[in-house]
Amino acid sequence: MSEQAWPLRLTVVPYVLLTAVAAVTVLIKRDEPGSLTVDLVLCAVLGLWMLVMFTLRPARRTGTRWIVVFIVGFVLVLAVLVVRDPWFGFLTPAGYFYTFGLLPWPGELVGISAVAVLAGIAQSYDIPKTNLLGLLGCAAVIAVNVVGMCLASWLGQRSDVLSQQRKEAVDALTETNRRLEATLAENAELHDQLLTQAREAGVIDERQRMAREIHDTLAQGLTGIVTQLQAAETSEDWRRHVTTAVGLARDSLTEARRSVHALRPLPLQSATLSAAIADVVRRWSALHGIDAQLTTTGTPRVMTPEAESTLLRATQEALANVAKYAQASRVGVTLSYMQKEVAVDVRDDGVGFDPSRTTPSSEAGGFGLVAMRQRVEALNGTLEVESEPGLGTAISATVPTRGASA
Known part of the structure; x- marks a missing residue:
């Protein structure tokens, strides 16, 4: 039952049921004025009890003692009516509404059982009670009512517990996500501060x-x-x-x-770019025990120190990433001298990764690859990363040759 439906079922439906049963009683006992009068008086007492003890006392509807007194009185008057006339069993839904909605668990089981006994008595009114079979039949009807309603109460309580647990879990997850977002934002700010400090240093x-x-x-x-x-x-x-x-x-x-x-990398102080990269590849291959080959295409030319340094650093960083993450068995390095550009490509046959699921800060190589990209783009060059899980990775750094002499 929704929270919006409870007030209607608690404050209106019981009076509707009581009025309807009282009207039926008038029709049935119109030829029995004495008995009819007693029934109507009891109906009036029950109606006044509901009105005074519950409907007109909204402030006390949450008080456990007050509610227990109200339901005990309701059940007692209803019991007298059911014993007198079985059709008053149609008032038991009102008793279920009160016990389900007002009594706390597990106390509601007592109230529900009492109302279920009255419902069973009303339902078994026509069963003869002069022999054992009849008595067992009445007991069976009452037991079915009690067990069924108590089971419904337990299922409702279990559902409420699970709903509360889910709500608490969602609240806890929401709070965890909020803290995680705050931590990530703080870490990002600290990372920026560290980069600034490192740059300044x-x-x-x-x-x-x-x-x-x-x-x-x-x-x-x-x-x-x-x-x-x-x-x-x-x-x-x-x-x-x-x-x-x-x-x-x-x-x-x-x-x-x-x-x-002295501002240039040490390998470039006494060697050409091709020779410096060849030396880096040879040393890296010997250090990590991975087959690495350099291929040079095009006509070598002298480039600006910044361009040569950038391509050499790109090669070193790409090879470092292969050693750290790729689990490769072979690596191919290609130095390509083109008409207006010079490119270094480093390809491996390693495990690869999905570039669409990475961010600039989480790419293989982390900040090293980010710094490489910034260094290449500072020369109006491009850095491309191609990879696929299980199919290796290719990193290509390309810089223009403007300002270089043939």
Whole structure:
């Protein structure tokens, strides 16, 4: 029963049933004024009891003691009516409404059983009770009513318990999801803060390193040059000072070039991009025991340091991801020199994954792959990841060759 249906069944239906049964009683006992009067008085008492004890006392409908007194009185008056006339058994639904709706579990079983006994007595009214068979028949009718209604009460209670458990589970899940969303949002914010701090720390470290390089090389060299030129202005042996200043200038230029080259990855300091990638592939294959082959296509050309560094780093990161996640037995690396672009493709025969079910932060390689994508796109290049469960993974990094000399 819905919560909206209970008030109607509790406050209206019992009066309708009582009125209908009283009308039937008038029709049946119109030739028995004495008995009719007693029945009508009992009906009036029952109606006043319902009115005074329940209908007009909404504030006390939730008080257990008050409700118990009300139902006990209702059952007693109803019992007298049923014993007098069996058709008053049609009032038992009102008793079920009250006991089901007002008494707490398991106390409602007592009230339900009492009303069910009255219903059984009314239903077995015509069964002869002068022999054992008749008595057993009456008892069977009463038992069927009691067991059936108590079973219905238990099923209703069980349904309420399960409904409450489901509601609590849903509430708990909702709260867990809310906390998880808050935690994820907090973690995302912390991740952004860590990236910002790491970026700032890297900038500071690089500035400090460059400051040391400039101080130890260029600044000292320029200071020496200025000193020698100033000495040449007042010295008769000015050629020696000029020669020394020229030597210092050459040394400073060499140091400046070395500082610039130091910004490039170590493999590129003394090798071409193709040779550097070949060395990386060879070392990686030996380290992890996985067959890896490099294939170079097109005409090799000199590229900008940033482009070469980006492609080399992309190769290293892709191979690192293969070692961590792919479970591959073979890896193929292709360095392709095209007319306007240079690309590095790393393909493996590993377990693969479903790219549609990943986010940028959860791709194989995590932040390393994200950083690789950012590095490639900073050069107006593209990074593509192709994979399928069971069919391996292919990572392709492509950068334009503008600014490169043939």
